[in-house]
Amino acid sequence: MSVQTQEAPVAAPIRKSRRSIFLRRPFFTIALVVALGYVLGALFAPYVAPYDPVAQDINAMMKPPSLAHLLGTDSYGQDILSRVIYGARYALIIGIFSVLIGAAGGLVIGLAAGLSGGWLEWALMRLIDSILALPSLILAVAFIAILGQGVDKVVIAVGLSMIGPFSRTVRADVMQVRVQLFVEAATLMSIPYLKVIWRHILPNVIFPLAVQVTIRISEAILVSSSLSFLGIGVTPPTPDWGLMIAEGRAFVSFAAWMSAMPGFALALLLIALSIVGDGIREEFDPKLRRGA
Amino acid sequence: MTDMIPSPILTLTDLTVFRGAAKILDKVNLSLAEGETLALVGESGAGKSTIATAVMRLLDGAKVDGKAELEGAGDLLALSEKQMVTLRGRRLSMIFQDAGAALNPAYTVGRQLITVLRRNLGLSKTEARARAVELFTSVGINDPEGRLSAYPHQLSGGMQQRVMVAIALACNPDLLLADEPTSALDVTIQAQIVRLILSQTRARGASCIFVLHDLALASQACDRIVVLYAGQVVEAGPARDILEHHRHPYTQQLKSCVLEIGTRELTAPEGTVPPHDRMPAGCRFATRCPRALPRCAGEAPPLIPARDGAESPLAHHFACWNPE
Amino acid sequence: MIMAQTQTQTTAPTAPVFELIEVEQVFPVPRPGRPFMSRDTVGLRALDGVRLRIAQGASLALVGESGSGKSTLLRVLLGLDAPSGGRALYRGKPIREARAFGTGFARDVAMVYQDARGSLDPRMTVGALVAEPLRHFGIVPKGEEAARVAQLLDRVGLPADAATRYPSGLSGGQIRRVAIARALASEPSVLVADEAVSGLDVSTQAQLLTLLRGLQRDMGLTLVFITHDLGVASYLCEEIAIMYLGRIVETGPTDAVLSHPAHPYAAALRAAAPRFFEPIPEPLPGEIPSPLDLPKGCRFSSRCTAAQEDCRLRDPQLGQHGAGRAVACLHPLTETGAQASEIR
Numbered sequence A: 001m002s003v004q005t006q007e008a009p010v011a012a013p014i015r016k017s018r019r020s021i022f023l024r025r026p027f028f029t030i031a032l033v034v035a036l037g038y039v040l041g042a043l044f045a046p047y048v049a050p051y052d053p054v055a056q057d058i059n060a061m062m063k064p065p066s067l068a069h070l071l072g073t074d075s076y077g078q079d080i081l082s083r084v085i086y087g088a089r090y091a092l093i094i095g096i097f098s099v100l101i102g103a104a105g106g107l108v109i110g111l112a113a114g115l116s117g118g119w120l121e122w123a124l125m126r127l128i129d130s131i132l133a134l135p136s137l138i139l140a141v142a143f144i145a146i147l148g149q150g151v152d153k154v155v156i157a158v159g160l161s162m163i164g165p166f167s168r169t170v171r172a173d174v175m176q177v178r179v180q181l182f183v184e185a186a187t188l189m190s191i192p193y194l195k196v197i198w199r200h201i202l203p204n205v206i207f208p209l210a211v212q213v214t215i216r217i218s219e220a221i222l223v224s225s226s227l228s229f230l231g232i233g234v235t236p237p238t239p240d241w242g243l244m245i246a247e248g249r250a251f252v253s254f255a256a257w258m259s260a261m262p263g264f265a266l267a268l269l270l271i272a273l274s275i276v277g278d279g280i281r282e283e284f285d286p287k288l289r290r291g292a
Numbered sequence B: 001m002t003d004m005i006p007s008p009i010l011t012l013t014d015l016t017v018f019r020g021a022a023k024i025l026d027k028v029n030l031s032l033a034e035g036e037t038l039a040l041v042g043e044s045g046a047g048k049s050t051i052a053t054a055v056m057r058l059l060d061g062a063k064v065d066g067k068a069e070l071e072g073a074g075d076l077l078a079l080s081e082k083q084m085v086t087l088r089g090r091r092l093s094m095i096f097q098d099a100g101a102a103l104n105p106a107y108t109v110g111r112q113l114i115t116v117l118r119r120n121l122g123l124s125k126t127e128a129r130a131r132a133v134e135l136f137t138s139v140g141i142n143d144p145e146g147r148l149s150a151y152p153h154q155l156s157g158g159m160q161q162r163v164m165v166a167i168a169l170a171c172n173p174d175l176l177l178a179d180e181p182t183s184a185l186d187v188t189i190q191a192q193i194v195r196l197i198l199s200q201t202r203a204r205g206a207s208c209i210f211v212l213h214d215l216a217l218a219s220q221a222c223d224r225i226v227v228l229y230a231g232q233v234v235e236a237g238p239a240r241d242i243l244e245h246h247r248h249p250y251t252q253q254l255k256s257c258v259l260e261i262g263t264r265e266l267t268a269p270e271g272t273v274p275p276h277d278r279m280p281a282g283c284r285f286a287t288r289c290p291r292a293l294p295r296c297a298g299e300a301p302p303l304i305p306a307r308d309g310a311e312s313p314l315a316h317h318f319a320c321w322n323p324e
Numbered sequence C: 001m002i003m004a005q006t007q008t009q010t011t012a013p014t015a016p017v018f019e020l021i022e023v024e025q026v027f028p029v030p031r032p033g034r035p036f037m038s039r040d041t042v043g044l045r046a047l048d049g050v051r052l053r054i055a056q057g058a059s060l061a062l063v064g065e066s067g068s069g070k071s072t073l074l075r076v077l078l079g080l081d082a083p084s085g086g087r088a089l090y091r092g093k094p095i096r097e098a099r100a101f102g103t104g105f106a107r108d109v110a111m112v113y114q115d116a117r118g119s120l121d122p123r124m125t126v127g128a129l130v131a132e133p134l135r136h137f138g139i140v141p142k143g144e145e146a147a148r149v150a151q152l153l154d155r156v157g158l159p160a161d162a163a164t165r166y167p168s169g170l171s172g173g174q175i176r177r178v179a180i181a182r183a184l185a186s187e188p189s190v191l192v193a194d195e196a197v198s199g200l201d202v203s204t205q206a207q208l209l210t211l212l213r214g215l216q217r218d219m220g221l222t223l224v225f226i227t228h229d230l231g232v233a234s235y236l237c238e239e240i241a242i243m244y245l246g247r248i249v250e251t252g253p254t255d256a257v258l259s260h261p262a263h264p265y266a267a268a269l270r271a272a273a274p275r276f277f278e279p280i281p282e283p284l285p286g287e288i289p290s291p292l293d294l295p296k297g298c299r300f301s302s303r304c305t306a307a308q309e310d311c312r313l314r315d316p317q318l319g320q321h322g323a324g325r326a327v328a329c330l331h332p333l334t335e336t337g338a339q340a341s342e343i344r
Helices: A012-017 A026-043 A080-116 A118-133 A136-147 A151-161 A163-178 A181-188 A193-229 A241-251 A257-284 A286-291 B048-055 B081-087 B109-121 B125-138 B144-148 B157-169 B187-204 B215-221 B239-244 B249-256 B294-298 C005-010 C070-077 C095-100 C104-108 C126-136 C142-155 C160-164 C172-185 C202-219 C230-236 C254-259 C264-272
Strands: B008-019 B022-033 B037-041 B063-070 B092-095 B175-179 B207-212 B224-229 B232-238 C018-030 C041-054 C059-063 C085-090 C109-112 C190-194 C222-227 C239-244 C247-253
Touching: A026 A080, A026 A257, A080 A118, A080 A151, A080 A163, A080 A193, A080 A241, A080 A257, A118 A163, A136 A151, A136 A163, A136 A193, A151 A163, A151 A193, A163 A193, A181 A193, A193 A241, A193 A257, A241 A257, B008 B048, B008 B207, B022 B048, B022 B207, B022 B232, B037 B048, B037 B215, B048 B063, B048 B092, B048 B175, B048 B207, B092 B157, B109 B125, B109 B144, B109 B157, B125 B144, B125 B157, B157 B187, B175 B187, B187 B207, B187 B215, B187 C264, B207 B215, B215 B224, B215 B239, B224 B239, B224 B249, B232 B239, B232 B249, B239 B249, B249 C202, C018 C070, C041 C070, C041 C247, C059 C070, C059 C230, C070 C190, C070 C222, C085 C095, C095 C104, C104 C109, C109 C172, C126 C142, C126 C160, C126 C172, C142 C160, C142 C172, C172 C202, C190 C202, C202 C222, C202 C230, C222 C230, C230 C254, C239 C254, C239 C264, C247 C254, C247 C264, C254 C264
Parallel strands: B037 B207, B037 B224, B092 B175, B175 B207, C059 C222, C059 C239, C109 C190, C190 C222
Antiparallel strands: B008 B022, B008 B063, B224 B232, C018 C041, C018 C085, C239 C247
């Protein structure tokens, strides 16, 4: 209804003739390479890391970056590069698993809220609102206080704290999809409602959710690092970036690399992940694509 | 008529528009006489709206070549944006298909009209308001005082389009471009709006270009018709010549697709407009043309006068190697 | 009782496909100008005393402008909404009941939406979209599904490789063809199409219209075609029903109604349709009244050029007017265009 119906008569060749996504989006490609680098580093940490991340060396305490220790050493003489590489393991594991917990919980609550209507929807939405009222970091702190410390606990705490935002977006998508004409058309064919949800609503909700997942991994990593930084996440001597930044804090005036290196590693991963997430969204979201 | 050629108010010379690699308008030449109403007809993608937006210099992200000379203002395409701003509204104005989207939803229609009047004509607040009431009355809006304080969403589609007409004509432009002004409206409203645009432009001696897809409506509303196909003019001339003595097979095809009441037989044309990257080298219509000759595929036909000696740019012209 | 009298007389006295008897649809809407937070509502009469009968094999054009109640009527016909008054029957049974009872109704009555693109799941290929009704209604065994999809696509003039494409890669004309193929997949006897050819280029429109006419003739479909274009109505449909403000004001054979409209509104619609080189006619005065505030008496009286005193007092019902025709007017136009003083 908006403007002229400019129809591409045959649209199939348009997609074929488009150059590869890697050429069209150089930043996306760079970010993807960086993110993959982290993933590979994390996977093959024992082979890539030059030292044992928890091996202490009294003779090499607080050494600035040198050929022997590319990123320097910390106050216990542990090699920072090795710790950063192993740290990527924890960061990615916590990021991915907590987001999966958040997305799964969000999908269930969001679907239920979006499809039920009535008092159930009202109750679920107030629940989500109350979760959303607190920033995810504070929520995660609260969950940690209940659950205790440790990598698994951090995953659960961060995951739970992300259910709220995920539920919101899922519900918004469900509300949007369920009033679409194709859902009415399916109902008109007297396809049972549960089947309509499964076949038509869910696929149209899952995809934007998957995109959300890629974007929110960085948020989860940030929250988990913040927990460690506050000293309530994973326990030392686990090579966690947040923990490393916290440990280096006292020496920042004369051994800045101790905090800066893990901080830089964290920042680079977060930036790379958000660029990758945005790129995926812009490339594959049909809503954005149609406008382009 | 042939001796006394009225001076053209708008002359397009080799107007070409590229969007990326696609040439969406290809060397369009056309003239518009003073006080004339002209219809641009064709299917979507033919470039009819592109001509109107190119003349208004409202094409975003497209490369425009050629000339569009407005009498007294020179080549519109060569003007600075600043100069263009002073022309839009005062000499040229445009009515869009979707009036609801063209009006700003955050302001009352009165405020939008009064802003135009004050900025372009330098009227005082009270003068502008009085003029706005006059304009609303002239476009047939009942209770003009009350409607001035209405927001666009409170008005029906027909009313919104009347407001658009009032805004477009507020500063007595010499040239009005109406881009499918009625295709979103019901037929009875369509008749009202087209009559309104015609009576208002005629009363002001303004010229008017209608972008239309309905040939029957074009014949009712316009003196001259330009038929476009895939970004090129294929036939142009007085409405009767185009519809009753057309020479180009595409014009014939367009006409045969018009459903009048009582039409029982309809032969649907084959195929669709080829995409820009697969446009034939010769006549662009050759791939769908029932009268195509071997020559048509390789050699583009020039636009030639339909009658010897009738060289005036306003006379009947067509571009075909094997005319009807 | 009106529409298909001629047909039903000749064939066996089977129940018509659709029969609407004094159907009303009233929606509660906020009272205009009600105080903030107030829950005061008024009834919006979207349908008001609709009488319609559609016989097996008939082709009916439902014509009216926006706000005439076409879409509301459509939802009642499809059983998506229950009317708030009157009876809406499908082969003698209330439509809502027919709908609730098994898949028979859904299989027999297929729908083509105006927004064909929106009615197709963007994440399914054309092949999957057409196969969905085949599988749902168990039309063909699983092994023959692909062949039937290809056959259906061919029938609507799409190339076989279209099956692997997604709706976003198809043009407006192709999308409508997919929607038609999907509608035909369940082997319906009734096809309901809502503005199925509007907003398309004339040549694409012509292609679709010839396709629809061919389908209707070959498959003996009962066609209910909602349109605002009288040219389309007269090409495709043998009967026509013209709606104004929630009521059918005139119905009958398309040719007869359009050549000699009896209702002044039908005449105005007829005159407003573009015709080559005819001067644009004087439009109807005024605007379409709000359905919340219908004029007293005849609902068209506020805009009717031929309204008389009693038109503002009495509300005319749809009543017989010559062979197979019916009109809701106290002073219908006669063939010569003059006004009969009193017809009934």
